[in-house]
Amino acid sequence: AQSVTQLGSHVSVSEGALVLLRCNYSSSVPPYLFWYVQYPNQGLQLLLKYTSAATLVKGINGFEAEFKKSETSFHLTKPSAHMSDAAEYFCAVSGYYNNNDMRFGAGTRLTVKP
């Protein structure tokens, strides 16, 4: 079985500051990891995914995440926050063989201050 834990339900940064959203996973099989973003009144949009190729994954809108097996982590970062980054971010994990069993974290709401 897989699960993810997102540390911090709410993160606030200033515009131009580093964004760091934390995600730790638990999986009994090689995991596949995802970050999704949800803007108000919209569905989830895939930011990036790790599928056992490169451990540093680059996504859309300048976001990237690094898979660290030793730390069971998949933290999301962006060097410089923009006001348009304000949204809810979800980390998700699925097992190698079963995408149906995708488990999502509780989400982290990112606020960007001017």
Place this chain on the structure above:
Amino acid sequence: ETGVTQTPRHLVMGMTNKKSLKCEQHLGHNAMYWYKQSAKKPLELMFVYSLEERVENNSVPSRFSPECPNSSHLFLHLHTLQPEDSALYLCASSQRQGVYNEQFFGPGTRLTVL
């Protein structure tokens, strides 16, 4: 229309009503999903259909009844719901089941049960 659409966007119903949520995907995908998103809780997978056959039912109460008449349409029939069923219901689709296939989400239906 492009992507994944859901109607209605908002629904208020009493506990004795019967209503249906509709999802349509315009992406040529073969798998469709229903998720429940409640405040402060992780996204919950409810149902999965692949090639119009239900392949996953995550112990969802029988007051929720899915229907997938073809690969482009997915319905969620609702009857005798409870107030705790109030949530955002998200539909998603993917090219097929499988971990490499990104799930594309619709904007959701905000359901309120009085």
